[in-house]
Amino acid sequence: MNIILSISAKRLALGLATLLTISLIVFFSVELLPGDLAEAVLGQGATPEAVAALRHELGLDRPAAARYVAWVVDLLHGDLGRSLATGRSVVELVADRLGNTVVLALAAAAIAMPIGIGLGILSTVYRGRVFDRVASTASLAGISFPEFFTAYMLVAIFAVKLGWLPAVALVGSGENWMQRIALLTLPALTLALAVIAYVLRMTRAALVGVMAAPYIEMAYLKGVPPVSIVIRHALPNALSPIINVVILNLAYLVVGVVVVEVVFVYPGLGQLLVDSVSKRDIPVVQACCIIFAATYVLLNLLADILSILSNPRLKRPRQQV
Numbered sequence: 001m002n003i004i005l006s007i008s009a010k011r012l013a014l015g016l017a018t019l020l021t022i023s024l025i026v027f028f029s030v031e032l033l034p035g036d037l038a039e040a041v042l043g044q045g046a047t048p049e050a051v052a053a054l055r056h057e058l059g060l061d062r063p064a065a066a067r068y069v070a071w072v073v074d075l076l077h078g079d080l081g082r083s084l085a086t087g088r089s090v091v092e093l094v095a096d097r098l099g100n101t102v103v104l105a106l107a108a109a110a111i112a113m114p115i116g117i118g119l120g121i122l123s124t125v126y127r128g129r130v131f132d133r134v135a136s137t138a139s140l141a142g143i144s145f146p147e148f149f150t151a152y153m154l155v156a157i158f159a160v161k162l163g164w165l166p167a168v169a170l171v172g173s174g175e176n177w178m179q180r181i182a183l184l185t186l187p188a189l190t191l192a193l194a195v196i197a198y199v200l201r202m203t204r205a206a207l208v209g210v211m212a213a214p215y216i217e218m219a220y221l222k223g224v225p226p227v228s229i230v231i232r233h234a235l236p237n238a239l240s241p242i243i244n245v246v247i248l249n250l251a252y253l254v255v256g257v258v259v260v261e262v263v264f265v266y267p268g269l270g271q272l273l274v275d276s277v278s279k280r281d282i283p284v285v286q287a288c289c290i291i292f293a294a295t296y297v298l299l300n301l302l303a304d305i306l307s308i309l310s311n312p313r314l315k316r317p318r319q320q321v
């Protein structure tokens with residue numbers, strides 16, 4: 001247990017250092033954007049006095065290093081500032097959109113994870129047969145297609161051609177649960193198709209690696225059915241990489257929703273980020289970037305810890321590289 005705590009503490013420290021580095025990159029990348037924020041907010045007709053007054057009000061006349069330190073201190077106290085475009089608290093803006101993004105990611109995960117793992121297991125059971133070849137080819141195609149292409153294809157088929165589902169996902173507060181499911185189906189399916197393909201291939205690869213072990217051959221010689229060999233004997237020993245893949249794909253579902261939300265006009269955090277960049281709403285852009293980065297780092301940390309817990313060999317000190 002001490003070894004697990006030690007490894008977890010090291011991973012946590014590495015995650016915090018990564019977040020600090022990302023905060024530096026985000027802040028100074030925004031600083032490098034062309035143009036003056038005060039002039040952008042006030043417009044081209046603003047007087048120099050008005051621009052100077054707004055720069056002072058926003059703290060833009062202070063050195064960048066001092067503003068970065070102040071931003072990080074406010075961030076640690078949960079203060080993300082106020083939106084320059086709307087004047088609302090960034091925390092409120094982000095909270096409204098983050099819930100929608102989490103719902104979309106969970107819907108996609110609920111579709112993708114059982115199907116991806118199930119198809120990976122079946123591909124292993126029928127390795128080398130028609131089912132395995134079809135699944136491998138389809139998964140490779142699924143990974144190869146970019147998300148925006150998949151999204152537009154689904155819209156063309158299910159919204160334009162068949163008229164079964166709406167082409168946009170403008171989720172509000174007035175829909176009942178059936179209408180919400182209809183609005184979420186196409187964006188969730190777009191995300192799920194890419195994740196299914198990736199989880200299928202990684203699950204199959206993890207299981208095939210275990211299937212080469214001598215105890216699996218012994219099980220075959222004893223006449224154990226192939227399905228039972230894969231599920232009862234191989235799957236428990238392949239859980240570590242499968243858990244890693246599942247959690248990393250959960251991180252992808254939360255962080256990688258930007259394109260899908262823009263295509264379907266879904267009111268999530270990715271859409272908020274894109275809108276804020278176009279409006280030069282820097283506090284919102286910085287907040288969205290930090291939330292995406294923190295989500296990815298935390299889920300990677302969780303994947304590491306669960307992989308260690310599910311694989312006793314990783315608890316050995318000589319394998320802590």
